[in-house]
């Protein structure tokens with residue numbers, strides 16, 4: 001939804017339209033609802049083999065759609081799918097690529113997109129000078145506001161060969177019942193200061209009371225205290241939630257790289273010298289096992305007072 005709005009803004013500024021590409025099994029209603037977020041047209045490749053990410057086949061579908069539509073700008077999310085597909089599409093179309101954009105393109109003098117570099121320490125202004133441009137956008141960069149547009153839906157036929165499906169997905173284990181981390185507006189994250197997986201209950205309770213997703217630092221995932229999909233940072237996910245609560249995390253630069261785009265950062269750490277406090281909007285110096293349950297109780301009390 002965010003991508004469609006992003007594309008719609010670029011299209012409006014360049015006097016063109018937005019085509020969304022939908023791959024795999026879906027419903028007519030879901031596709032036409034994309035009009036509410038800025039799509040003028042939806043192209044659907046109805047092939048169940050596309051239900052799971054397959055970078056070769058997705059690349060071919062996106063290149064086919066882009067060529068048919070004579071797309072000037074192609075946007076994907078900066079997620080596992082986008083990171084696998086966008087560079088391949090850019091290479092096929094001889095297009096410049098900005099991976100991990102955090103701004104709309106500035107088209108006043110060229111086509112300049114901002115992205116964070118050096119683990120979030122600096123912002124690069126990248127000018128794409130090729131005719132076709134490819135951008136992967138970091139999720140949660142812009143708020144999503146549904147509108148009342150409509151989109152036409154058309155089938156797209158792609159000339160797949162067996163080679164495009166050389167990689168086969170044999171099993172999919174979906175995480176259920178939690179907010180996907182990349183889309184979460186509120187995130188509660190734990191580090192090595194939590195001492196062990198047996199102490200995660202306090203973070204799960206806080207996340208539950210806030211309706212937040214859970215995240216963690218890399219050593220936590222490496223030690224199998226938490227699953228790897230919760231790992232954020234330079235080598236993990238990049239997130240930009242409205243609120244990031246970091247508990248028992250020192251704030252190493254590699255960790256900050258994945259979270260310093262968060263709108264508000266709260267740090268709970270027993271060491272007043274922990275580097276994370278420098279990046280924090282609010283800090284609590286204290287023991288996680290004492291502070292977090294009290295924070296959860298305060299959230300519960302606040303929620304009750306609102307009912």
Ligand SMILES: Cc1cc2nc3c(=O)[nH]c(=O)nc-3n(C[C@H](O)[C@H](O)[C@H](O)COP(=O)(O)OP(=O)(O)OC[C@H]3O[C@@H](n4cnc5c(N)ncnc54)[C@H](O)[C@@H]3O)c2cc1C
Pocket residue numbers: 190191192193194216217218219220231232233234235236247248249250251252253254255258268269270271274286287288289
């Ligand atoms: C190439 C490379 C890539 C990396 N990528 C990532 C990445 O993507 N993500 C990532 O997170 N790291 C990454 N790292 C590792 C990173 O450098 C740090 O080692 C890591 O982030 C530290 O994790 P931590 O803050 O959980 O643990 P620690 O650094 O051990 O910090 C634990 C913190 O908990 C506090 N604490 C201890 N007990 C308590 C308590 N009872 N209550 C409250 N606070 C307490 C301590 O004061 C300390 O600040 C990478 C490193 C390299 C070299």
